Structure formats: C-alpha cells, structure tokens
Amino acid sequence: MGILFGKFLLSAIIGLAGFQVSALPTPGDTPKCTTPTKRMSWHDMTDDAKKSYLAAEQCVMSSPATVKLPGAKTKWDQLVSLHQIHALQIHSTGTFLPYHRYFLHTHEFLLNECGYKGGLPYWDEPRDAGKFSSSPVFSPTLGFGGDGKGAKNCVADGPFSNVTVNIGPGFTTQPRCVNRKITNFLSSLSAKAQVTAALNYSTYDTVWNGIYSGPHLGGHMALSMMNGDSITSPGDPVFFLHHGFVDKMWWDWQAQNPSKRLTEIGGPNAQDPAIGFTEFPGGMEVESQMWGHPTAEMAAAAPDPHAGDKGNVTTLGHVLTSKGIIPDATIADIMDIKGGYLCYDYV
Template identity: 60%
Template sequence: MKLASLLLWTAAAVTALPEKHEHKPAKCTKPEKRRSWHNITDAERKAYTSAARCLLTSPQKLNRLPGAKTRWDELVSLHQIHALQIHTTGQFLPYHRYYLKTLEVLLRECGFMGVMPYWDETRDAGNFSASVIFDPVTGFGSGGDAIGGCVPNGPFYNLTVNIGPGFESKPRCVNRKITDMFSAQTGKTYVAAALNHTDYAGALDGIYSGPHLLGHMALAMMDGNSITSSGDPLFFMHHGFVDKMWADWQAKDRKKRFKDISGLNAQDPAVGFSEFPGGMEEESAMWGHPSAVILAVTPDPQFGDNGPNITLNHIMSSLGIIPNATVADVMDTTGGYLCYEYV
C-alpha cells in the first residue's frame, strides 16, 4: 500500500511540472529591515493585520487551487499542495522563505506598504499567552479555549478558511490554542543549540525539530494540523522567526553557507514527518491522502534537481501567485531576489 501510494503521488506530480524559472536577478542596495512585532508601532501592526484580513475576505483569483474561495485560501492551498515536499526535507527552509515572499506580494494587493515583521519568540518564551502579539486590538487576537476553538477576538475573529484540515477542503474558523509550557523551548538557549552546527543538515534539523516544532506545538494553529497550519495568519510571524534563525546561522559563514544546501526534495515514504511516528502511509490516518485534484497541480519535487536530492537549482513554485524562484535565489536575503535583513 505504501509503495502504491508513493507511485501514484510521484506519477501525478511529474505531470504537474512548474513553469520555468522566471526570475531575473536584481541588485539589493538598501535592504528592508524586518523588525519583531515587539518593535513596530501600533499603526504598523494594524496596517499589517488589516491587509491580512483583506486577503481572508477577498475572492480567489487563480481558479486552479483546489478548494480555494479567497485569496488567503490560495496561499494556504500552496502549503497543502507542497506539504509532503517541504517538511522533513531539504526544501523546508528555502521554500518557507519563498512562501514568506509570496505572502508579502499578496499583502501589497491589499495596500500594505510596510516591511514584513516577524515575531521574536525568544522574548516571550515560556509565556506566549502574555505576548503583545495576541492583543485583540493591535495584534492577532488571543487563542481559543481548546483545540478547534475559534479565536475569540481580534482582526481574524469570525473569519473562515476553506483549506484543510489535512488534505480536505472544509470551512473552518481561524483557531489556535496557546500552551505556554511548549513555548519555553523557543528561548535563546534553545535557539543557540539549534544553530550550533557547521553544516546545513545539522542546522536544518536543529531548527526544524527544535524551536520551529515546539513553537507550533505551543500555538496549535488550525487544530495543530501540519498540512494547513498556515490558515492562521500568525503562522507567518512564527515562520519569520524560523527564517531569522536560518539567516542568523548563514551569517556566521556567508561564503560557505550561502551555498550549503542538502537533503531530499520530497519526504522519504518510510519516514514521512519526522515528528510523527510511522511513515507517510501510517501518518495519512491523521490527514488523509492528497486528492486527485491536488495531485494534478502538485509540482514535480525534482524539478531543477534531476534527482531526489535538493540542489541550488531546485525550482520552487507558487503556482502562479508570484514567479518561480530557485533555491539559489533565496539563499541570501540580500542577494537581489530578496532584499531584507532581520534586526
């Protein structure tokens, strides 16, 4: 059964080749300064959440992403479609950096002219629930009372996401459940341990299995579902933190680490998500299998690599929201395709 599922997924994915690499390099002469939510003004906070709310209430545009009814759904659909390629693989960090870029472009559609913020979780480690990021007026609203509990206030109260859970497409409220105990492991000591590696493989595992995973456990966004947790706009604040960790690690040896990439470009069927027991087939009991319509638009995970291992030539796709980009394009946040730095 496991082999049959893998062959079905691979065959369908190969038929959905992403478009060719469309990016033309530019120069980054004045990098934008991405600041923590703690350090931006209330006006900047409201401008950001207003634009995100706009995306949650704007109709979809592509007419190709299964289940999408809003522009936000299209963004969440990308995470669903790519889920088995961008978790427990070498794609994890570069794709999520590209994913943040995709959100930035969408926010511009809704009039956001500021710089993308992130959440410095080290400042709230062990006490997430008291963070300013959950303010109902100038933040993302607080957490629900239980898994599946809709956010009770804030800009995303009473809004619907139509992608998920898992590989389904069912309308759900924006929801999260905050558990302070897990958030302790996003602290400075844990971040330092995650980054205490000399190669990408080590840093990737340290980040993924450490502060990234424990941050997700502390927030349980969208029922804690790994496939569609980006339904909660807070997801991108968390992944800004994740991206900053990678950028900080790269900055310690730029010459080497801007070219250091390794790992598979799709999950090993015997492993699946490393944080869950069993392989892909066993884990499918939690969220099902990708449907035929999802498989029909799933890019070939080997596109640009010509093999099962990720390379700098790997092509990442947003399926039409923004142009494709290679892993090489996103290795340096000030390299031209991207033009920002964390402060």
C-alpha cells in the first residue's frame, strides 16, 4: 500500500514536472503561427488601412531614436542607418533576401509601436509596370506622394513632404528631404514576364541573383529612391513597399517546393572586394567614389558578416541583427513566413 502510494506520488511528481517542463519555453522554441497577418498589395487595401499605415509611418519618422546608431535622430533614421551599416554585406550576396525579410520585420515592429495593427503592405508592381507614375501608390492623399520636384527631387506632396532624413547620402549623415525620381520606361522591368523569368531559377544560389538583378534592381532604377543611393534608399518609405514585393517573390519561389526551399540557402555573405555591387563595374574601391567609405563609427557598428556561418558562405545559422531594435535572429528563423517567428502571408 505504502509502496504503491509512493509510486503513485512519484509518477505524479514526474508527471507534474514533465508538464511544467513542456509548458515552459525552452531555447529554440518558436511560437506557433495560427493566424498569420495578411500582407496585401497597396492597390487592394481599404482607405482606412492605408490611412492608418501612413499615420504610423509618420509617427515612426517623428519618434526619437531609442537605439544608438551613427547619426540616427529618429526611429526612421535607425532603419536607414541599419541599412547603411549593412550595405556592403546584404547586396549582391546570398544574405540579400533573408536580411531584407528581417529588415521588413524590424520596420513592422516600429509601426506596431506606433499603433499600426494590420499586415505590412507590398506593391504588386507588375500591375503598374511601364506606368509606375500613375500607380495609386503615389496618391497625395492615400499614398506616398508623387514624383520628386526641383533640383533635389524632393517629394512635394502627400504625408512625407516635410520629413527630414538624417542618414546618407552614401556613408555620410546629412539632413535631406525624402526624394525620388520616377522613370516610367524603366518600370517595364517590373512586368510579369520579368518576374516569371527571375523565379524560373531552380536553386537558391541562382534565384537570389535572379531576383536581385531582375525586378529588384529594375524597381530601384525606376524609382531612384534617395537619389538612387544603394546605401540609404530606405529613406523613401516607398522602399518598404518595393521590398515587400521582393520578399513576396522569394516566398512565391519557396512555396513552389517547400520541402526543399524552406531550408535552401547559400551564396556569399559579404561582397567580394574585386566585384563590389554586381550592378556596378570596377569593384568596391572604384564604387566607393559614389558613396565614400563607412566612417570609423559605422565600421564599428557593422556586424561581422560571417557571424554564425563559420566561413564566407551564407548558412541557416547566419545571424541577422537590428542592433537591438528587435532581438537578433538567424536565417533559419525567417525562412518560413508562417514558421512562428514570422507569421504572415501574402494575399
């Protein structure tokens, strides 16, 4: 009787302990994604959703910085600065797609802090290919304002006409306006045929560059955000709609073969000095004539491009950082947009 009771008590304790252990989060645990937020094209959002997104973006731009980053005065500057210090490791590399996915997530966190509760918008660019300037994205009332005006191409109408960005151009930190220059004929590079061609590659090693050099670059050329500055283009909030589309392209490719493509990663994790940005000739040193070199403070803030990789090839262990705006993650965490760490879907 006593032994039996003892055994019962023992198994009850083990059971209880087991229950407690499984109820507590353990390292590596990610929450389940049960109700993914919907990321919609700007075309399809309600007027109220557009207004609420634009208001939150204005709030991010007028909120003081909370994390120390070189030259950053506002939360908006923090985002631009993050892109600036990472610029030579997240473009023309295998980390291009994962870092920008994490970067959108960091932006989403700041929008949430400013009260925006909907899913991030993206821009379904093929719908406007060849005629970007007539897109609803550039509405002065329910969009991002129109084409830039004057010698500096400053956006002159809409919610961002009086915004100052303190990061850039290149590796400098000088106050300037939100600016863009739309070129309609270049926006035909965002047509459906170009997107299909980019997603036709069968391996990650080839598709990242198909997207990067194809519709991604085409959009940047057609919009010339922040004077076409590769280092600080996120200063124009249209960047985040464009990169929402870039992220959607990667996801569409992943979803064609999830058993393989939710874990497939590769490519270099930093620019080759002899090549630099693949879209410009001459290599890093020649290209630095366009945007200078990172200052000592920027170089010190830039993360180790090999962190988590044990070499110069991008792996699932690669560390993604926002320097404390949100916690660091690994590429493994962000591969699945409905994996738990991330929880959204494109509709």
